Amino acid sequence: MAIGLEHYLVLSALLFSIGLYGAFAKRNAIAILMSIELMLNGVNIAMVAFSRYIVPLMLTGQVFAIFVMVVAAAETAVGLAIVITIYRERETIDATRINLLKW
Amino acid sequence: MGLVIAFWVLAVVGIAAALAVVLLRDIFRAALSLVLCFLAVAGIYVTLSADFLAAVQVLIYVGAISVLIILAIMLTREVKRGSPSGRLRVPALVVAILFLGTVVFALVNTSWRISSVSPLVPTTAAIGGSLFGEGGFILPVEIAAVLLLAAVVGAIVLVREK
Numbered sequence: 001m002a003i004g005l006e007h008y009l010v011l012s013a014l015l016f017s018i019g020l021y022g023a024f025a026k027r028n029a030i031a032i033l034m035s036i037e038l039m040l041n042g043v044n045i046a047m048v049a050f051s052r053y054i055v056p057l058m059l060t061g062q063v064f065a066i067f068v069m070v071v072a073a074a075e076t077a078v079g080l081a082i083v084i085t086i087y088r089e090r091e092t093i094d095a096t097r098i099n100l101l102k103w
Numbered sequence: 104m105g106l107v108i109a110f111w112v113l114a115v116v117g118i119a120a121a122l123a124v125v126l127l128r129d130i131f132r133a134a135l136s137l138v139l140c141f142l143a144v145a146g147i148y149v150t151l152s153a154d155f156l157a158a159v160q161v162l163i164y165v166g167a168i169s170v171l172i173i174l175a176i177m178l179t180r181e182v183k184r185g186s187p188s189g190r191l192r193v194p195a196l197v198v199a200i201l202f203l204g205t206v207v208f209a210l211v212n213t214s215w216r217i218s219s220v221s222p223l224v225p226t227t228a229a230i231g232g233s234l235f236g237e238g239g240f241i242l243p244v245e246i247a248a249v250l251l252l253a254a255v256v257g258a259i260v261l262v263r264e265k
Binding site for chain 1: 106107110114117118121122124125130133134137140141144147148150151152153155156159160163164167168171172174175176178179190191192194195196198199200202203206207210211215216217218220221222223226229230233234240243247250251253254255257258259261262
């Protein structure tokens with residue numbers, strides 16, 4: 001059985017859903033950031049698969065994937081800096097106990 | 104045939120590693136399986152004949168982001184407490200499954216216009232051309248550079264000792 005576009009898209013949807021579950025269910029802030037990385041990876045697989053199967057000569061999907069990686073790197077750096085600052089102030093990174101801004 | 108086997112092996116490894124990331128209680132092991140998942144995704148890029156992107160995936164995700172995450176885990180000393188799931192576990196599962204079902208239903212019932220042209224290999228020169236060439240993505244590249252600079256400065260300001 002040949003591998004087609006649908007296989008890659010289902011794989012990417014699976015990775016995204018696993019990341020979505022992790023981002024909602026986890027309490028550790030670093031675990032939430034790791035789940036967001038999983039979601040971004042799922043999106044990247046979908047973009048590269050579209051690029052490969054629908055416009056094989058234009059590579060626009062791969063260029064978009066590169067920009068997603070840039071934004072992911074920036075997001076991780078700032079997110080982990082925020083997590084470390086919160087840990088320094090409050091001795092916890094449990095997302096249910098970081099509620100200073102909660103109404 | 105080799106491509107088919109490679110796809111299934113990489114897909115199974117990637118999904119299993121992703122499940123381990125969200126299900127393991129030990130956050131350090133979760134980070135290690137995140138590295139495995141990133142490597143499997145890099146292999147998936149190779150099966151999609153995106154060689155440059157596979158190298159970038161290994162360099163940025165496996166090389167840089169994983170190291171950052173593991174360093175942050177070490178610095179926050181929550182390794183012993185682990186990362187248990189919160190009260191929202193069942194609603195989160197329901198939402199994730201609903202989302203997965205909707206997306207899979209939509210993409211199976213769409214008739215994609217698959218191109219029969221064989222893909223461009225190697226891709227590095229073509230990606231460089233479309234990023235920096237005439238009529239390409241040069242403005243987003245500049246904006247990405249500004250974004251990275253802002254992120255680096257912001258991270259330094261955030262963790263600086265008062």
